[in-house]
Amino acid sequence: MAAVQSTGIGAVFSREIKRLITDPIYLTVMMGLPLFSFALLIVMFYAGVPRNIPVAVYDSDNSALSRRITRLIDATPSMEVTHKVSDFEQGRSVVLSGACDALIVLPRNLEYDVLKGLAPAVINYYDNLYLLPASLIFRDVNRVVGMVSAGISMHLYAARGVMPRQAIKMVEPVKAITRVLFNPYTNYIYFLVGSLLPTMLQIFILMGAVYCFGDELKRGTAGDWLEHAGGSTWKAVVGKALPSTIVFFVIGLFMNTLLFHFLAAPLKGSAFLIGLALLLFIPAYQAIGLLMVTLTANMRLSLSGAAFFSSTAFCFVGITFPIYGMPLPAQLWAGILPLNYYLKIYIDQSMRGAPPLQSLAYLGALLAFILLFVPCLPRLHKLMLDERYWGRI
Amino acid sequence: MKALLKVWAQEYRNIFSDYGVLLIFYGAVLFYPIFYPIPYANEVLKETPLAIVDLDQTALSRQVVRMLDAHELIRVASRPADMTQAQQQFYERKVYGIILVPKDFERTILRGDQGSIVTYADAGYFLIYRQVATGIAQTLGTLSAGIQIKRMSAQGFLPEQAKAAAIPLPVISYPLFNRSGGYASYIVPPVLILILQQTLLIGIGMLGGTAREYASPHYLYAARDQAGRILPLILGKAGAYFSLYILHSVYFFGVLFRLYQYPQQGDLLVVLWFVLPYLLAVIFLGMAIASLFRVREVAIMVLLFSSVPILFLSGFAWPAGSIPGWLFAIAHLIPSTAGIDGFLKLFQMGATMHDVLGDWFLLWGLAALYFILAWVLWTRLMKKAERAG
Numbered sequence: 019m020a021a022v023q024s025t026g027i028g029a030v031f032s033r034e035i036k037r038l039i040t041d042p043i044y045l046t047v048m049m050g051l052p053l054f055s056f057a058l059l060i061v062m063f064y065a066g067v068p069r070n071i072p073v074a075v076y077d078s079d080n081s082a083l084s085r086r087i088t089r090l091i092d093a094t095p096s097m098e099v100t101h102k103v104s105d106f107e108q109g110r111s112v113v114l115s116g117a118c119d120a121l122i123v124l125p126r127n128l129e130y131d132v133l134k135g136l137a138p139a140v141i142n143y144y145d146n147l148y149l150l151p152a153s154l155i156f157r158d159v160n161r162v163v164g165m166v167s168a169g170i171s172m173h174l175y176a177a178r179g180v181m182p183r184q185a186i187k188m189v190e191p192v193k194a195i196t197r198v199l200f201n202p203y204t205n206y207i208y209f210l211v212g213s214l215l216p217t218m219l220q221i222f223i224l225m226g227a228v229y230c231f232g233d234e235l236k237r238g239t240a241g242d243w244l245e246h247a248g249g250s251t252w253k254a255v256v257g258k259a260l261p262s263t264i265v266f267f268v269i270g271l272f273m274n275t276l277l278f279h280f281l282a283a284p285l286k287g288s289a290f291l292i293g294l295a296l297l298l299f300i301p302a303y304q305a306i307g308l309l310m311v312t313l314t315a316n317m318r319l320s321l322s323g324a325a326f327f328s329s330t331a332f333c334f335v336g337i338t339f340p341i342y343g344m345p346l347p348a349q350l351w352a353g354i355l356p357l358n359y360y361l362k363i364y365i366d367q368s369m370r371g372a373p374p375l376q377s378l379a380y381l382g383a384l385l386a387f388i389l390l391f392v393p394c395l396p397r398l399h400k401l402m403l404d405e406r407y408w409g410r411i
Numbered sequence: 412m413k414a415l416l417k418v419w420a421q422e423y424r425n426i427f428s429d430y431g432v433l434l435i436f437y438g439a440v441l442f443y444p445i446f447y448p449i450p451y452a453n454e455v456l457k458e459t460p461l462a463i464v465d466l467d468q469t470a471l472s473r474q475v476v477r478m479l480d481a482h483e484l485i486r487v488a489s490r491p492a493d494m495t496q497a498q499q500q501f502y503e504r505k506v507y508g509i510i511l512v513p514k515d516f517e518r519t520i521l522r523g524d525q526g527s528i529v530t531y532a533d534a535g536y537f538l539i540y541r542q543v544a545t546g547i548a549q550t551l552g553t554l555s556a557g558i559q560i561k562r563m564s565a566q567g568f569l570p571e572q573a574k575a576a577a578i579p580l581p582v583i584s585y586p587l588f589n590r591s592g593g594y595a596s597y598i599v600p601p602v603l604i605l606i607l608q609q610t611l612l613i614g615i616g617m618l619g620g621t622a623r624e625y626a627s628p629h630y631l632y633a634a635r636d637q638a639g640r641i642l643p644l645i646l647g648k649a650g651a652y653f654s655l656y657i658l659h660s661v662y663f664f665g666v667l668f669r670l671y672q673y674p675q676q677g678d679l680l681v682v683l684w685f686v687l688p689y690l691l692a693v694i695f696l697g698m699a700i701a702s703l704f705r706v707r708e709v710a711i712m713v714l715l716f717s718s719v720p721i722l723f724l725s726g727f728a729w730p731a732g733s734i735p736g737w738l739f740a741i742a743h744l745i746p747s748t749a750g751i752d753g754f755l756k757l758f759q760m761g762a763t764m765h766d767v768l769g770d771w772f773l774l775w776g777l778a779a780l781y782f783i784l785a786w787v788l789w790t791r792l793m794k795k796a797e798r799a800g
């Protein structure tokens with residue numbers, strides 16, 4: 019091996035650039051796949067709120083009232099009556115086949131019984147395996163029928179001589195007003211896509227970091243790496259990590275451009291804080307990657323660990339199922355995921371417009387992850403010099 | 412046939428001598444299903460903390476607070492003096508919604524007028540929003556109905572009449588298949604199906620990549636014996652993978668499902684009959700992809716990320732109708748799309764094999780397609796290797 023001309027962070031940096039350019043894995047994992055996954059998720063969720071979920075109606079009354087209910091259900095943005103079935107069995111099979119997500123039964127003599135004051139029920143059988151459509155169907159069937167019901171109430175009062183103005187107060191003595199604080203359009207795209215894209219990114223950052231550090235041991239080039247750093251382990255680590263940090267930061271900025279400009283996600287707080295969080299988020303995962311490689315001194319173990327750590331992260335960060343509803347071990351695990359802190363800053367600063375002070379603690383947590391690289395250094399130094407640790411796949 | 416068995420046995424040796432592969436085929440398959448459901452162990456999200464700003468401070472407003480606190484989905488975690496303070500607690504994530512009881516609430520109601528209660532909810536976290544909205548709507552509905560019936564009695568209605576006239580057209584909701592609406596019962600079963608696919612793809616890719624990287628001849632082992640016949644090679648390897656994964660399937664659907672007490676209606680044997688083409692499609696897809704990998708790490712690096720998009724693409728977590736049609740069509744090239752759909756119907760919705768024949772035939776079609784693809788790619792690979800030496 020030729021003697022190394024200059025040493026230090028700069029030398030390791032340019033050595034790393036050469037490695038990045040010549041190994042197609044880096045380019046794929048650092049640029050190709052992140053961009054591909056962003057595009058895929060954006061295309062998938064572009065429609066925003068689910069609309070026109072197919073439902074079946076079994077109308078055995080066939081009266082003016084039952085037809086009106088069917089029309090109103092069809093008119094909701096969330097549902098579309100795609101099947102009008104003529105018996106219960108048929109309704110059951112459309113739901114089972116997956117053609118419809120609900121079967122709404124309007125029983126015989128519905129109109130007659132309502133007017134007689136017998137309070138017959140509309141029955142909503144909905145497929146609760148798929149929670150998202152289920153919750154929309156539940157909400158809107160109740161709303162539509164509740165509206166019709168309130169209208170009938172008014173009629174019944176009028177029949178007994180109650181004045182309309184008085185009747186309104188009787189039908190709904192306490193009005194429940196809901197103001198949506200954030201995300202007024204209840205559009206999931208900002209929330210879901212805004213969390214999923216960084217989730218994708220952390221997978222690539224961590225896997226990339228483990229691969230780039232682990233590869234030096236696997237290929238037995240760790241000695242050369244240290245030599246370029248002039249024997250200084252921290253310089254070796256910083257110089258090697260920096261090119262990936264820069265590339266991922268650019269990718270991350272592009273990700274946020276997509277979110278805020280292309281998808282027009284709200285930005286009520288500080289864009290600077292989100293950028294700063296991104297800048298800490300990347301080395302936080304690189305430090306964890308380094309920690310894994312240093313602890314295991316083994317590519318396949320650390321790669322499996324990284325895969326596990328990054329691919330399960332999304333379930334623990336509280337986006338789908340909130341953290342306070344989880345058992346304590348899961349809450350603790352959420353605490354060691356940098357993604358958790360990054361997403362809190364993202365949500366605070368984009369959708370909530372929280373005071374900047376609110377995000378400082380989360381930024382501090384991200385910084386703490388970066389400092390994990392310090393305790394790695396002594397053992398890493400040993401690994402870099404000891405050939406027994408090289409060549410392990 | 413002899414060559415096939417030889418490859419089969421050799422593939423067992425390759426698998427069991429490579430603990431990186433074992434980590435995927437056994438470590439991940441055994442550990443993920445235990446770790447993954449932990450966050451959802453409580454199944455239903457209850458007791459979401461709320462702040463109540465009570466500007467009325469009357470007997471009725473205090474009753475409202477008590478009623479809200481008593482609802483299982485929500486909990487009154489704080490009673491700040493004003494909205495500013497409430498908002499602060501919201502930003503600190505101490506509460507996830509704010510309820511405002513306006514001044515003169517009780518007086519308005521006693522006067523016989525319409526009072527109002529305002530909820531400020533965060534619609535970002537959709538599950539929280541749903542629980543908060545449901546809890547508050549049900550509580551206020553009860554409150555409202557009570558007042559209504561009182562007012563009607565004052566108008567001369569009999570109690571029974573008053574009830575019927577208050578809600579002349581009620582709705583009865585029957586949630587099907589996942590009656591409790593448990594979150595783990597919702598998300599874990601399809602993820603188990605996905606785990607079978609992803610670990611198979613990564614493991615097979617890793618074996619293939621290792622063989623290429625270290626120029627080990629075992630990939631082309633039997634093929635050379637058989638003067639260029641690639642069939643025993645593909646089928647032998649597939650047999651090895653299949654035998655491992657059919658056992659995993661029994662463990663997942665026979666053991667884990669009972670352990671976790673997920674809603675389950677189908678018969679295990681029927682489910683395995685459905686899983687058969689699913690595993691074959693995944694295995695042949697894995698073998699086709701593996702022929703593209705030159706280094707062992709590529710498999711995990713390239714395939715890992717796909718789990719999240721694939722889960723959403725399967726039309727499960729995100730309604731199929733909201734995914735662009737062309738994308739959903741392409742998604743059917745991934746075995747898990749039909750696999751998850753058919754499995755949920757068969758095992759959780761209590762459908763018969765007849766109801767899922769579409770998915771089942773699609774999976775056989777994919778198995779055939781990927782078998783041919785693997786054949787073509789491996790033949791090419793072998794010719795290249797022969798030319799090289």
